[in-house]
Amino acid sequence: MNGSYRKRGDKWSYIVDLGPDPATGKRRQKEKGGFKTKKEAQAAAAELIVQLENNNYRKPVKQLLEKYLSDWLESKRISLKSNTYASYKHHIEYHIIPAMGKIDITKLTPAEIGKFYATLLNEKKLAEGTVRDVHKVFTAALNQAVKWGIIQRNPAALVEKPRAGRKELSVWTAEQAKEFLKIALTDRLYVAFLLALSTGMRQGEILGLRWKDVDLEAGTLHIVQTLSHDGKELSAGTKTKSGNRTVSIDADLVKILRKQKARILQERLKAQEGEYTDYDLVTPTSKGTPVTPRNLSRTFYRLLSQSEVPHITFHDLRHTHATLLLTQGIHPKVVAERLGHADMRVTLEIYSHVLPHMQKDAAEKVGKLLFS
Structure with a gap:
C-alpha cells in the first residue's frame, strides 16, 4: 500500500488508496494537503498507511x-x-x-x-x-x-511557534524604590508594596499570604497560597511547582509585619458581629476579605501619580527586587530561589541586562586583589 504526492503552489499533499468501499465496492482515496515539505507529507501518509494495515483506521467525522x-x-x-x-x-x-x-x-x-x-x-x-x-x-x-x-x-x-521577543524590563533603582515607599507609607496597602519590593513575591502570592504562613520569630515567609486574578478564589499552591517556597525576610520587615498584625487584630475586635470575615490574611481589606488585584493596581497607580519615580507596573516591583539583588552581588541561584524559578537559567535569561554590570564589578574586584 503506497501513497502518491503532489505539490500545489508551495504546499505538498498526499493521496492514499483506502481500498474498496465494503458497501459499494467503489475505490476510495484520501487526500490531505497543507504540508510545507514532501517529507512532512510522506510522514503523514506513512502514519495513515500503518493504520490501514493494522485495521485501526477510522474515517474522520466532520466536526467544527x-x-x-x-x-x-x-x-x-x-x-x-x-x-x-x-x-x-x-x-x-x-x-x-x-x-x-x-x-x-x-x-x-x-x-x-x-x-x-x-x-x-x-x-x-x-x-x-x-x-x-x-x-x-x-x-x-x-x-x-x-x-x-x-x-x-x-x-x-x-508549525513553528512564534519567536520569543526579549522585552526590556522597567525597574527602579534603590533610591526610587525608597522614594515610592515614602509616598505609600500611610496607605493601607503599604505592606503589599513593601513585600513586593523586599521579597519579589507575585501579586497573587502577596494577596494570598496568611499569618499562619509567616514565622516572625524565624524571619521567614512560606508561600503556599495564591489569590486568583479576579480576586474571587484563594487556592493552595502557586503559579508553578517551584513557586511553593520559603523566603527569608530582614529584621526591619519583621517589625513592620508585627505592627500590621496588631492593626488587623484591632480592626477585627472593633468590628460588629457579622461585619468581619477572618481569612487570616496579611494584607486584607478592613473587613478581613481579600484585596482584589484590581484594587491593588488602582491604589498602586494612584500613589505613582503622586510621586516623581518612573511609572512601572506592579509586576515590575518583582523585577526590581531581583535586579537589586543581582547588582549587589547576590548569587543568581539565591535570587532564583526567592523568585520561585525552577531553573537558575531562567533567572539569568530574564535579568541578562544586569550581567554587564556584574562583569565589570567582578573585573574591578579581581583587579584590586591582584594590583593593590
Missing part, C-alpha cells in the same frame, strides 16, 4: 473546530487551576474561535495555523509572548484530539 475546542475546554475544567483555565478560555474564545472556529478540525492544516499566528502578530498587534501562549493552548487541544481519535496528526505541532 469551535465545537471541539468548547468540549475540550470543558473537559479541562476539573484538572486546571482556575487561573490557568481562565487563560485557556480567553485564548480560545477571543482569538482561536473567532478566526478559525468554522473550520472542520479534520481539514485543519499547518499552513492555516501559521497564517493565523501571522495575523495575530501583524494585524492584531498581539505581543509575541501572547501568541506563543495561544500556540501552547492550540497545540495542547489538538494533541488531545489525536488521542481521542478525532484527527490523525496534530497540525499545530508542525
